[in-house]
Every structure is written in C-alpha cells, then in structure tokens.
Amino acid sequence: MRLASFSVDINKKTILIDGVEYWPTPREMIRAQGYQPTTSHLIPQKNKNWYTFGGRNAFIYNEDSDSAIKLFGKCMYKQRQLSRIAFLDDNLKKFLWQQCNRTQIEKIAEFHGRLSEKGLAPKCGDLISFNNDLFYGLEMEKISGTFASWKKHDETFRRRVQKGLRKAGMSRGRVDVRANNVILCSKTQRLMYIDIEYQHLPGNMR
16 A cells, blocks of 8 residues: 545645645646636646546546556535535545545455456556545556547447456446547557446445
C-alpha cells in the first residue's frame, strides 16, 4: 500500500497529492458549473498534471506517466457529484462521505485484475492510503487512445466483460459500453473497459 497526502485548493479548484498540483482538464473546466478562474488562477502554460471528474469518480494523472490515480465514489445524485462537492469550504466533509471504503476499493481492484488478465481493462497497481487512512484510491494503468465504442463490437465486448464480472463475483447488471466508458488502446488496438466502479460491487457490499 502506498501512502500519500491529499488536499484541494478551493479557490483555484486544484487537487494536490504529495504537494503536486493537478488542474482541471479544459473539458472539465468547461463542464464544471460556476467555475470561472480569475487571471491569477489560469492553468500554467506548461502544465502536464490534470484531473477529470466522472460523476462520482475522479481520474488524476500526469501526461508523461504510464499510471494514474483513480478515486471511487458511491453516489450519482446530482448534488453529490464531485464537481459540486470537491471544492466546498467544508474540510472535505461531503467529499469524504462520497468515497468508497477500503474493502469496496479492494474488491474493485480485484475485478480490475481479472479483466486486465483478459486484456479487457487497465491494470491496477497499489492501493493508496490518503492522509493516514482517511480515504483510499487506486493506482491505475493510464490507457492512451481514443474513446470508441464500435457498434459491431459492442455485444461481443459486453458479453466478455459480463463474463469477467460473473467470475469475479461482481454485479453484471449494468455494463455500459458507450463511447465515454471504452477506450481503443493506441498500443494494442484493443477495446478497454474503464467504467469499473461502485455499481459493479455485489449487493452486500453497497
């Protein structure tokens, strides 16, 4: 397990991990409601450290690295989405409520491992303990490529993911292969499923 520090700058809307500052991607900045950075808070010109929110989850990465950090949330209610709660002036209270616990994240990591063995999902690395076990995240393989869900591949790919879910003992009721959840890897030219999260946990773990 890897140890790391985590904080946010509520004025600049940045995330700091071990003192390294991560900025919202241009797409995230446009999407984030009410975020209008002042001149002093413009993204540094040569910045390579980014984050993006996916409803309840966060993906934090450096452009030149082969790995990234993923945070996993529980709730998809609009008012609980990370873009709305991560930078509140509440000492991360709502943000922490949203985060999956260690047992849940370890189960998600297990599923990642089983699917990655089949070439269907990114590999995951170390469990990350933030701020002395306050909450947890996962180190993930960063897949380079384009979001792509080719219709002619959808059903075959979906069935393979569902089979992997079943073998891992996780819920397979919702396997979403829309384009924003599947990447066509530029290295392997294989579809990779990146939408592994809270909803796939067995019912007794949610």
